[in-house]
Amino acid sequence: MAQKIELGLYLEGDDARRFEEYMADPDRYDTPEGREMTRWVRAHGEELVKSIR
Numbered sequence: 001m002a003q004k005i006e007l008g009l010y011l012e013g014d015d016a017r018r019f020e021e022y023m024a025d026p027d028r029y030d031t032p033e034g035r036e037m038t039r040w041v042r043a044h045g046e047e048l049v050k051s052i053r
Contacts, residue, residue: 011019022029
């Protein structure tokens with residue numbers, strides 16, 4: 001029988017530090033490019049998920 005897949009994301013070292021910095025002040029990393037990417041994903045995200053399935 002197949003083993004259950006355990007979902008989770010574990011960050012270590014520099015990745016963990018950078019993530020904590022982002023979570024402390026996410027607006028600091030807000031850029032026009034990031035906002036445009038977010039708009040695109042919101043508009044097309046469902047299509048992307050369907051294409052992966």
